[in-house]
Amino acid sequence: MVPRRRASIRARATIGAAVVIAVALVIGAVAFVWVLRTSLVGGVQATAEQSLDTLTTRIEADGPSVVSDQDDDLLVQVLSGGRVLAHGDDADGPPLPAADGRRYRHDGEAWLLATDDVDLPGGGEATLVVGASLADADAATAEVSVLLTVAVPVAVLLMAGVTFVVVGRALRPVDRMRREVDAIAATTLDARVAEPGSGDEVDRLAATMNRMLGRLERSQQVQRRFVADASHELRSPLATIRQHAELARAHPEVTDTDELAGIVLDEGARLEDLVTSLLLLTRVDERGVERDTAVDLDDVVLAEAARLRGLGVTVDVGAVGAARASGDPVLLGRVVRNLVDNAARHARSRVVLGLAVDVREVVLTVDDDGTGVPVEQRGRVFERFVRLDEGRARDAGGSGLGLAIVHDVVRAHRGSVAVSDAPGGGARFVVRLPASD
Known part of the structure; x- marks a missing residue:
């Protein structure tokens, strides 16, 4: 089965950086919008409560009619027993909910309500309801949300592009080294990869590869010398045996059988000792102890x-x-x-x-x-x-x-x-x- 080819380090690094940046920016954008919205709504709430305090003082002094001159900036109603005793210019509809901090929609616009109990000058009590508009806060939050919706993808793409370029430049020497090493054959172990000289991890990798190539070259030289020396050492006793055997065959009358046997036995023992030593060295090299x-x-x-x-x-x-x-x-x-x-x-x-x-x-x-x-x-x-x-x-x-x-x-x-x-x-x-x- 052909193994599935994985994406390159450059692609994986780019995707990983983009995902991390996207998650961080999305979380940051949501948090920023929430903080901004909370701050703006808090400002509207403070405005409503300040207006409520001012109107409460005026009603207790001059009566509910003082709210009739309020303009469109505020929703104002004075309620008693579920009836509207007085209202501002833009609050002539049904009674407003007497719920502090409640959002209320009026004429297609969102308002934030604030309520308080007031004492009427002629005796009795009433409930003052003041609403401050949330239109500006909603508009500001919407605009920031739109800007962040556009900015976050742009930032992610920009960061991905920068990462792609930077990682590509960082890996370029590695790819060059890969090509150089791939071109090195058994007959060209004296070749070395170019060291960038930058002192970073890539430079140290190149130095390590050159040291490895140096060890391989020395090992090859030792192996070749070993094979050549072994061949020479094995050839010497074999040549001696062959020389005396040929002499015995060509001139049997001058050949002493015991002398020939002694030479063959001596050279055979020498061959046996040499082969045994070579096998022992091979065993130690390959398998150790x-x-x-x-x-x-x-x-x-x-x-x-x-x-x-x-x-x-x-x-x-x-x-x-x-x-x-x-x-x-x-x-x-x-x-x-x-x-x-x-x-x-x-x-x-x-x-x-x-x-x-x-x-x-x-x-x-x-x-x-x-x-x-x-x-x-x-x-x-x-x-x-x-x-x-x-x-x-x-x-x-x-x-x-x-x-x-x-x-x-x-x-x-x-x-x-x-x-x-x-x-x-x-x-x-x-x-x-x-x-x-």
Whole structure:
């Protein structure tokens, strides 16, 4: 099923801003009209009450007839017993409702009524009703409502247009970066996107993408170099086997079967070790540490020391103490074996092993009394297929993957490995791993 294509960020941002502004403006407009209407009606109410007080004083002094000279600005009636005793010029109709604050329509016009009881000069009481016109208030409210009805949509459209333009300008560098990244292929990983230099989020995104492209480029270079080196290393033993096989086939009379078998077995073992190392590195790269258990590293170190003694190598384990690390037992065992084998190949007379716990870390040291590793080469010895000149001379069958395996496995266990000078001369390899709880 083809996924439904969503609207662009630009469109969504514009619609969202328009909706928010429209809701805010509508609420504000309604509130403004309500406040304005309340204020205007309050003014009319105050006018009616002021006129009521004035007329009450005059009626109590001169009688109801004083209201007959009121003009069209007010509705005035004096009521007694449901009858109109007196009224103004525009209030000659039926009796007005004696209800304070009531709206009343008269001759098609809205009025606001105010009432009060008055004492008549000749004795008795009456009710004075005064009405003030709401025409001006209604007209002002209607005009403001019309203006807001027009202004709110215009403001919303204007804001939507501004948002559309601003978001479009803000996303323009992102769209440019998208096109640039889309044009980058596996053969052009050296290309980079243009950084706006504005210092904002888009600029930081461009810098992040360039760093990512740089990592991809370096990874590709390492992969290509790894494939080339692996091909070269695999081709060498295969070529040796083929050369001796062809010689045996062409000149069987000069070929010793035992010698040929020995060569094939040696080169086959070298191939097996190389393939095993490559598979181990691939496993670490792709899957990392598969098991996370407590490993007694002192048992592993002592077992490797015993193996070396069986090969005639002098091994000092006086500094080996109890220590447990957290990780994969097989991989950690390979780390120890590769380090002690490396030390045995380069040692003149003996290998010194040490193991201790430092706070929350397990520290493994492997020393030899050989020529050591030059300072300028100490970073390279952990690279894949790197063999120093002395290592090549003394160990022609090596693949240059032993220390690379150590580095990658230790890093996968959240640890570190480094090489320095041993106290007695030679090289010291120091591995730090998280201690097991």
